[in-house]
Amino acid sequence: MKYQIELKDDVLFIRLQEDLIAGPLTQQLLAGVDEQVDNNVLLCAIDLSNIRFMDSSGMGVLVSLLTKFRNRGGELVLIKPSDHIRKLLIVTKLNAIFTIAENDxxxxxxxxxxIY
Known part of the structure; x- marks a missing residue:
């Protein structure tokens, strides 16, 4: 997995690429998000448009990130997941807890x- 983090207009944009699976970069991503949340960043958008594959640990990462923001009174949305990822969200019923946006x-x- 590769990722980029960008803070734009009080929204943390996380752009993920390749496969969303457990690994050292996943832990690095979570630590980077923790730092942003500690700096009172409450809004997050995760761009999944370039994710090819996601396993159960990848789904756990998304749920963990959603929980971090909501526990602080914030919110998280997913941007343009592929058809394959959308189907995974439906099968796992995670589509009921995530909001999906089509663009930034x-x-x-x-x-x-x-939040207002």
Whole structure:
């Protein structure tokens, strides 16, 4: 898994690539997010458009990130998951807890409206 983190207009954008599975980069990502949350960043959008594969540990990462933000009064959305990832979210019923946005603008607008 590769990732990029960008803070734009009070929204933390995380852009993931390749496969979302457990590994050293996953722990590095979680630590980086913890640092942002500790700095009172409450809104997060995770771009899944370039994720090819996700296993159960990858789903656990998404749930963990969602929990971090909601426990602080924030919110998280997923941006444009592929059809394969959408099907996984439906099968696991995680589609009931995640909001899905089709682009950065919608994600940012939804997040800002969710806390005001």
């Amino acid at each position: 603008e919608y994600a940012s607008q939804f997040l800002k409206e969710s």
